[in-house]
Amino acid sequence: MTGEMIGALELAGIAHAAAMAAIHRAAFPPNEAWGTDAFALQLALPGVFGWLDRRGGMILARVAADEAEVLTLAVAPEARRQGVGTRLLGAAMSLGGSRGAQTAFLEVSDANGAARALYRRAGFIPTGRRPRYYADGTDALVLRRTLILAAPSIDL
Numbered sequence: 001m002t003g004e005m006i007g008a009l010e011l012a013g014i015a016h017a018a019a020m021a022a023i024h025r026a027a028f029p030p031n032e033a034w035g036t037d038a039f040a041l042q043l044a045l046p047g048v049f050g051w052l053d054r055r056g057g058m059i060l061a062r063v064a065a066d067e068a069e070v071l072t073l074a075v076a077p078e079a080r081r082q083g084v085g086t087r088l089l090g091a092a093m094s095l096g097g098s099r100g101a102q103t104a105f106l107e108v109s110d111a112n113g114a115a116r117a118l119y120r121r122a123g124f125i126p127t128g129r130r131p132r133y134y135a136d137g138t139d140a141l142v143l144r145r146t147l148i149l150a151a152p153s154i155d156l
């Protein structure tokens, strides 16, 4: 251990909007990338929060009542397959749970094999399909995961 905070996650505020947009731009095609203003507007909304991983990842999520929703998740190409996305998703689910969410939802393109594999490994299961939801004509899958921990078993 060097004592450095390697891979530390930062809870994102509006001041991080530009950094989040830069990662999003690196991860998504130009017509799907969100700009700095979009992140700043989202982060100002009630219930919205983000995590930033300085290795090159970000997640934006929202809690409303007892539901959490992943709004967007992006990892820059050079930072992929190192667990960054999984860690960001875990941090968002754990903060969502601590803010009262019992269930998490998200939408993912049927054609996005990488994201679908990540979400499956994180315990999300398909619960619906929105046909031709995306501009390129692909379907969106709606995925769901419970955030409630199982009650501890009690030996009587």
Ligand SMILES: CC(C)(COP(=O)(O)OP(=O)(O)OC[C@H]1O[C@@H](n2cnc3c(N)ncnc32)[C@H](O)[C@@H]1OP(=O)(O)O)[C@@H](O)C(=O)NCCC(=O)NCCS
Pocket (backbone or CB within 6 Å): 027, 028, 073, 074, 075, 076, 079, 080, 081, 082, 083, 084, 085, 086, 087, 107, 108, 109, 112, 113, 114, 115, 117, 118, 119, 121
């Ligand atoms: C999807 C994305 C966020 C994954 O980020 P990541 O940091 O590479 O993900 P992880 O390293 O945590 O991967 C976790 C697991 O997901 C699966 N996975 C991730 N990328 C994959 C790929 N390209 N192909 C197949 N499986 C993949 C693997 O099971 C992986 O575990 P492994 O590396 O031990 O095999 C990233 O590829 C990305 O930003 N893509 C473009 C934007 C996007 O699609 N965002 C999600 C929209 S809903």
